[in-house]
Amino acid sequence: MKILIKGGRVIDPAHGIDDEFDLLIEDGLISRLEKDIQAEGAQIIDARGKLVTPGLIDIHVHLRDPGQEYKEDIASGTRAAVAGGFTAVACMPNTKPVNDSASVTRYILDKAAAEGFCHVLPVGAITQGSKGEALAEMGDMKEAGCVGFSDDGHPVTSGELLRRALEYSRPFGMPIIAHSEDLELVGQGVMNEGFVATELGLKGIPWVAEAAPIARDVMLAEFTRGHLHLAHVSCAAAVAVIRAAKKRGVRVTAEVTPHHFTLTDEAVRGYDTNAKMNPPLRCAEDVAAVREGLADGTIDAIATDHAPHHIDEKNVEFNIAYNGVVGLETALPLTLRLVSDGVLSLSDAIAKLTINPARVLGLKSGTLEVGRAADVTVIDPELKWTVDAQKFSSKSKNTPFDGWKMVGAATYTIVAGHISYQR
Numbered sequence: 001m002k003i004l005i006k007g008g009r010v011i012d013p014a015h016g017i018d019d020e021f022d023l024l025i026e027d028g029l030i031s032r033l034e035k036d037i038q039a040e041g042a043q044i045i046d047a048r049g050k051l052v053t054p055g056l057i058d059i060h061v062h063l064r065d066p067g068q069e070y071k072e073d074i075a076s077g078t079r080a081a082v083a084g085g086f087t088a089v090a091c092m093p094n095t096k097p098v099n100d101s102a103s104v105t106r107y108i109l110d111k112a113a114a115e116g117f118c119h120v121l122p123v124g125a126i127t128q129g130s131k132g133e134a135l136a137e138m139g140d141m142k143e144a145g146c147v148g149f150s151d152d153g154h155p156v157t158s159g160e161l162l163r164r165a166l167e168y169s170r171p172f173g174m175p176i177i178a179h180s181e182d183l184e185l186v187g188q189g190v191m192n193e194g195f196v197a198t199e200l201g202l203k204g205i206p207w208v209a210e211a212a213p214i215a216r217d218v219m220l221a222e223f224t225r226g227h228l229h230l231a232h233v234s235c236a237a238a239v240a241v242i243r244a245a246k247k248r249g250v251r252v253t254a255e256v257t258p259h260h261f262t263l264t265d266e267a268v269r270g271y272d273t274n275a276k277m278n279p280p281l282r283c284a285e286d287v288a289a290v291r292e293g294l295a296d297g298t299i300d301a302i303a304t305d306h307a308p309h310h311i312d313e314k315n316v317e318f319n320i321a322y323n324g325v326v327g328l329e330t331a332l333p334l335t336l337r338l339v340s341d342g343v344l345s346l347s348d349a350i351a352k353l354t355i356n357p358a359r360v361l362g363l364k365s366g367t368l369e370v371g372r373a374a375d376v377t378v379i380d381p382e383l384k385w386t387v388d389a390q391k392f393s394s395k396s397k398n399t400p401f402d403g404w405k406m407v408g409a410a411t412y413t414i415v416a417g418h419i420s421y422q423r
């Protein structure tokens with residue numbers, strides 16, 4: 001089984017490669033990356049005018065499996081992933097039951113091996129049931145194959161518990177992925193606190209509900225010397241806290257979602273529940289700050305927080321609609337917009353979707369190194385298309401980008417040497 005990807009612009013940020021090369025895949029591995037490869041019997045992919053990058057890695061998705069398969073399951077979620085160019089996704093533990101034990105982790109991995117279209121990397125819960133009361137069996141879950149720990153969807157309110165979690169995960173070399181949120185400051189809020197919320201008559205969530213707990217969590221990382229990864233950073237004050245912490249040498253990494261670097265709370269006008277998520281869309285200054293954070297390296301990775309919800313959970317009054325939007329099938333073109341907007345170089349943009357997220361989770365993937373598993377994405381950076389949520393591979397259609405005109409898409413997604421998606 002040989003695949004020869006010919007004539008593409010190969011971008012491998014981990015090795016500073018940005019040049020025209022052929023890439024040969026044999027037996028699931030990258031076997032050669034050179035000019036003008038001839039390989040008899042190989043399937044040829046003509047990549048002239050295309051980008052050839054390491055397979056994209058999304059370290060924050062909700063696959064809803066087990067327990068909420070009416071929203072998404074491992075097959076549909078990973079099909080959406082490969083359609084978006086992703087070859088690996090890390091799935092959050094807020095399933096039913098919560099992934100807080102080796103048996104749930106094994107269920108996810110077994111099902112992914114049987115039905116998945118890409119690699120699935122389970123994230124285990126920090127606390128039992130993600131209830132914030134007692135630590136989960138982190139060692140068991142690591143043994144079973146978890147790549148990190150998070151109570152995503154819920155903050156770890158107890159500083160003592162987060163301290164212990166950071167201490168326990170340290171020898172495993174695995175990050176604690178913080179969903180930092182002060183629930184009392186959030187109160188009954190349903191969107192960003194500010195001018196738009198006031199005009200719409202909706203209760204607001206102030207940025208300090210995110211930034212204040214991030215400051216605490218960063219200090220706990222500094223104190224324990226554990227690795228803290230901050231999920232879905234959305235506001236300027238949080239970016240400033242992370243920037244300062246990195247300067248002091250704290251082991252902190254961070255991600256931002258495409259919706260948070262693209263949209264402001266203006267998108268909520270019309271009470272569009274597909275613009276409702278946690279954390280909420282912020283104001284223009286915050287969007288500018290997260291873009292600045294991406295540009296200067298304060299924010300390491302772009303992650304979608306793909307959060308599928310059924311139409312019946314979104315087609316309701318704004319106040320009672322569920323939080324979250326799907327993101328796997330729109331992340332790549334939205335990231336490429338950062339390049340056309342002059343925020344990131346193309347290589348840096350690809351790094352935020354490949355080697356940087358791999359490093360956050362301590363994965364060996366995210367590069368096109370010869371000898372590594374052949375996870376490769378071929379991207380047409382000029383392809384113009386219009387988002388039609390009804391055509392998503394995801395079971396859920398809750399996107400704020402429906403009808404948007406996009407430029408750029410994955411044309412081939414190759415997972416461990418197999419073509420998992422072809423546009």
Ligand SMILES: NC(=O)N[C@@H](CC(=O)O)C(=O)O
Pocket residue numbers: 062094152153154179276277278279305307308323324325
């Ligand atoms: N990000 C979201 O808006 N929703 C997430 C959970 C969460 O982080 O609140 C979900 O699982 O739906």
